[in-house]
Amino acid sequence: xxxxxxxxxxxxxxxRSGKRxxxxxxxxxxxxxxxxxxxxxxxxxxxxxxDRKTSLDGMLDVEGGSxxxxxxxxxxxxxxxxxxxxxxxxLPRIEAAISSLLDSPLPxxxxxxxxxxxxxxxxxxxxxxxxxxxxxxxxEQANRDPRNRRFAKLxxxxxxxxxxxxxxxxxxxxxxxxxxxxxxxxxxxxxxxPAALRxxxxxxxxxxxxxxxxxxxxxxxxxxxGVVLPxxxxxxxxxxxxxxxxxxxEDGEWWVQDAAASIPAKLFGxxxxxxxxxLCAAPGGKTAQLILAGAKVTALDQSANRLKRLSGNLTxxxxxxxxxxxxxxxxxxxxxxxxxxxxxxxxxxGTTRRHPDVLWxxxxxxxAKLAALQERLLRHALTLVKPGGVVVFSxxxxxxxxxxxxVARLLADTENVERVPIAAGDWPGLETAIxxxxxxxxxxxxxxxxxxxxxxxxxxxxxxxxxxx
Numbered sequence: 496x497x498x499x500x501x502x503x504x505x506x507x508x509x510x511r512s513g514k515r516x517x518x519x520x521x522x523x524x525x526x527x528x529x530x531x532x533x534x535x536x537x538x539x540x541x542x543x544x545x546d547r548k549t550s551l552d553g554m555l556d557v558e559g560g561s562x563x564x565x566x567x568x569x570x571x572x573x574x575x576x577x578x579x580x581x582x583x584x585x586l587p588r589i590e591a592a593i594s595s596l597l598d599s600p601l602p603x604x605x606x607x608x609x610x611x612x613x614x615x616x617x618x619x620x621x622x623x624x625x626x627x628x629x630x631x632x633x634x635e636q637a638n639r640d641p642r643n644r645r646f647a648k649l650x651x652x653x654x655x656x657x658x659x660x661x662x663x664x665x666x667x668x669x670x671x672x673x674x675x676x677x678x679x680x681x682x683x684x685x686x687x688x689p690a691a692l693r694x695x696x697x698x699x700x701x702x703x704x705x706x707x708x709x710x711x712x713x714x715x716x717x718x719x720x721g722v723v724l725p726x727x728x729x730x731x732x733x734x735x736x737x738x739x740x741x742x743x744x745e746d747g748e749w750w751v752q753d754a755a756a757s758i759p760a761k762l763f764g765x766x767x768x769x770x771x772x773x774l775c776a777a778p779g780g781k782t783a784q785l786i787l788a789g790a791k792v793t794a795l796d797q798s799a800n801r802l803k804r805l806s807g808n809l810t811x812x813x814x815x816x817x818x819x820x821x822x823x824x825x826x827x828x829x830x831x832x833x834x835x836x837x838x839x840x841x842x843x844x845g846t847t848r849r850h851p852d853v854l855w856x857x858x859x860x861x862x863a864k865l866a867a868l869q870e871r872l873l874r875h876a877l878t879l880v881k882p883g884g885v886v887v888f889s890x891x892x893x894x895x896x897x898x899x900x901x902v903a904r905l906l907a908d909t910e911n912v913e914r915v916p917i918a919a920g921d922w923p924g925l926e927t928a929i930x931x932x933x934x935x936x937x938x939x940x941x942x943x944x945x946x947x948x949x950x951x952x953x954x955x956x957x958x959x960x961x962x963x964x
């Protein structure tokens with residue numbers, strides 16, 4: 496650590512140096528520099544995610560999100576999203592870089608300072624932002640905040656050092672797992688250390704864009720510069736643009752759906768003429784799959800607004816379904832169904848490539864609560880199908896507590912339910928995702944691709960259960 500950085504780090508308030516305390520610096524009332532509002536918004540939203548466990552999607556909602564974000568220009572909003580997504584994906588590494596340049600940890604309660612440093616370091620280490628811009632705006636942001644004003648020199652010293660030694664620092668932090676310790680420990684226990692570290696590394700990359708195709712996936716792969724996946728969907732090559740502008744969108748020839756998320760609806764086999772209920776149905780990707788497979792579908796969700804969105808999505812696709820607004824745990828149909836799909840609310844830990852805030856807004860206690868909820872919902876779902884009827888249970892969690900453990904407990908104490916094993920031979924290219932007991936378990940490090948296509952898919956669990964009487 497250089498002497499100038501050490502001196503700033505240890506003498507940042509002027510009291511430890513033996514010098515007379517300097518007069519408090521007056522707040523900066525000059526017009527803010529261009530770009531400052533975006534950095535301030537990023538710091539504020541980062542604090543909401545890390546300190547108050549607020550959903551990033553909610554904060555970045557254009558209509559109902561954070562005012563600091565919604566009032567920005569389109570370009571500044573894009574920058575804020577890039578900063579936050581990169582910061583949350585790489586947070587342990589960014590924090591390790593900052594800590595390595597401090598003689599002692601930041602003062603207790605200096606969370607606002609932490610967020611300014613993380614936002615600045617993220618731009619220098621992982622984004623195509625000029626270093627001087629990231630540093631200058633972070634310093635100005637510190638000067639304009641009464642909580643951080645006395646640390647402005649520290650911010651300047653730390654971020655300039657990161658800029659000067661960027662490559663060395665990136666090499667030093669490359670082995671720091673990019674996940675919180677609590678979750679990495681659970682992954683190691685479930686999958687082993689090598690697999691857990693692969694999953695951790697994989698989630699550093701943004702998710703690919705996958706499409707579920709009504710028909711002719713090979714043809715649409717050629718039209719859209721994509722590749723056909725083992726799930727039968729199409730993965731697009733990296734592109735910049737609007738999804739609705741792509742060929743086939745307006746005509747309803749396809750819809751966006753991660754490859755893993757498309758698997759559960761495919762596990763029923765033939766659905767022609769069968770009555771199927773899609774529980775927790777919105778936004779409707781799986782509902783559309785069930786309709787495409789020939790089922791007469793009842794789409795149920797407890798949110799009227801979410802069902803409205805589902806109906807709009809189905810209209811674009813030229814599909815129809817009965818929709819029911821109801822709490823599924825209390826839902827009692829007049830006639831039992833032939834099959835039910837329960838894609839249950841979960842911790843979403845398998846979706847960190849597209850939702851990097853998940854591991855920072857949830858903890859072990861959330862997984863336990865959600866697993867208990869899922870078990871109640873699954874037990875109820877089994878009462879909604881006829882004897883001989885099938886329930887597919889799925890979620891986008893990587894944690895066995897929400898998947899394998901839950902199903903094992905249900906099967907152990909429920910006489911009229913049996914597992915229908917999934918055959919690995921039916922899923923060429925994804926054989927390793929089928930467990931010895933015949934359940935689907937995808938992890939983000941699966942599905943390696945080449946030739947310019949992103950690898951990986953969401954972490955998902957899915958199992959097929961049959962009610963025997």
